[in-house]
Amino acid sequence: MKKVILRIEHLKKSFGNKEVIKNFDLDVYEGEFLTLLGSSGCGKTTILRAIAGLDSVSDGHIYIDGKDVTMLDPKYREVNTIFQNYALFPLMTVEENIGFGLKMKKVNKQEIKKRVQEMLELVHLQGYEKRKPKELSGGEQQRVSIARGLINNPKVLLLDEPLSALDQKLRKSMQLELKQLQKKLGITFIYVTHSQDEALTMSDRIVLLKDGVIQQVDTPVKIYEHPNSLYTAQFLGDSNLFQGIVTRVEDNYTWVKVDDATLKIVSHGWCVGDALNILLRPENIKIILKEKKENTLQGTIVDRVYDGASTNLTIRVNKKKINVMYLGNDKLYSRGQSVYITWDIEDTIVLKREAYE
Amino acid sequence: MNSKKLWKFFFICPVIIYVSLLIALPLIYILLISFFQSDYYGGMISTFTIQNYIDVFDQVYISVFLKSIFIAGITTFICILISYPFVLAISHKKPRTQKILMTLVMVPFLTNSLIRMYGWLVLLRKSGVINQVLMGLGVIQEPLSLMYNMIGIIIGMVYTLLPFMILPLYSSVSTVDPYLLEASSDLGASKMKTFFKIIVPQTLPGLFNGSLMVFTPALGYFFIVDILGGGKMMILGNLIKNQFLTARNWPFGAAISIVLVLITSLVIIAYRKLGGKMEDLGGA
Incomplete structure (x- = not known):
């Protein structure tokens, strides 16, 4: 039995009168690549933000590694988020961006420098230390933002449509690279996307959402070949x-x-x-x-x-x-x-x- | 020159005329007469002298300079303290609410600033509203001296100049991507750390622009000092005004003005030396 690293219980979230997430339950296992898939407005990003602590929840609980973090400030949660627009700090160099998390934890300078080097190697950006984000291409910026998240060694890495701003070819290669990275490091990834293609390619398990309700949770093969509803069947692939x-x-x-x-x-x-x-x-x-x-x-x-x-x-x-x-x-x-x-x-x-x- | 260039020149012309007639020429005139001698009857003798500049460095005037810089500095600092929380709070509101609130910031400009200063007299004096309320509530026993002193001057300065800090700071803060603040907090930064590491560096141009727009007039707003300082205080503004209008020593007044321009220029030069860009200042 694999260890549950993240547990979401009866999560509810409303914006005004509109209930976006209705009683959401999910267990995420250590080291897995889980994708939250759904069309825009299905609540997938809302769930991700709730896990990160960027938005409060209306009801329910979130446990990270057994600890209830529902009311905890993002800075105390052992998760990191990769934002859709990368959200790199524009005035900091690549090095400073990646090292930011460790600096906040007051890790000493030599250690930060060493770890940043390791990260740059991991995402193939050696020699980019002194550059500013705006001197990088979209793909390079995305790598920096991934390195900036991973350096903190999070229990779970949350990725909010990280590849949507890249062109088709780059997206394909980044998909494979992300998947390899995840396998190599063994860190749990929760990946939000509206692209069934991305979900099928990268995931260990896919959670298909519709209007804030889970339609099906399964491996890519099962969800594609044995959909449990017409919605699932028609969302993933043509039929x-x-x-x-x-x-x-x-x-x-x-x-x-x-x-x-x-x-x-x-x-x-x-x-x-x-x-x-x-x-x-x-x-x-x-x-x-x-x-x-x-x-x-x-x-x-x-x-x-x-x-x-x-x-x-x-x-x-x-x-x-x-x-x-x-x-x-x-x-x-x-x-x-x-x-x-x-x-x-x-x-x-x-x-x-x-x-x- | 082709016709397109001619058109461009035609449209720029009013600005050129405005700047040269109303800014450049008077400034050159001031610079010139600052090297003249004054006679006893308020006139000027056009013999070259640097005596006026030597006089500026008299201990009396030095202390006026220092006092002015002190008042302007405190005013700027308080304006920053008030403006940052204000613009940060506003920047999270809906665009419509933001517009309304920013318009409210501008509303005081609809009334003449001299009249508004007299309004403050009513509020600040010993039997004024503020003292009455505080005494009525039992917070204080004796009325506070809120005017005819440094406190009064600074209250007046901050009140008058606050919008000049809020406006550039607001336009600077609204360019900060909210995702950056989330990313910072996600990476373990406290609210304070996020403010000092992410928000302040990115809004530095606005902060500097605002500071310049508060600091510079604060050196010279003599009417605030005259009204709320009770005429007991002397800052650069009154000093220059007095030299021109009361003492009728134009050359000396001009010399002080030139030194004031130099001080302001030094601040801008320092900003550029520190890596600031002039374009960033123009935006607000």
């Missing part, structure tokens, strides 16, 4: 949705009537008459030219978008538009062509349809 009613149930398989077709899925305690959502990821759909016995739909290719690594097809099946993705640039298919689509029965995501959907 094609079929809504249908169970018509026949056998021991191993269940048949669902969707529009004009009947789809076969793996039995999972469904009963005849159940309303289900069936989701198919674009990359799991295969295009074939001859009809198969089951789970095959006929359609016409209406659009084709090539984006380098992959090709995305839009196929009209009856009145529905289905997205299909495959790797490479296969010239075999063209617009207007009539094709069949099929998929492996294990790749179907099946969710019970809620009354309001």
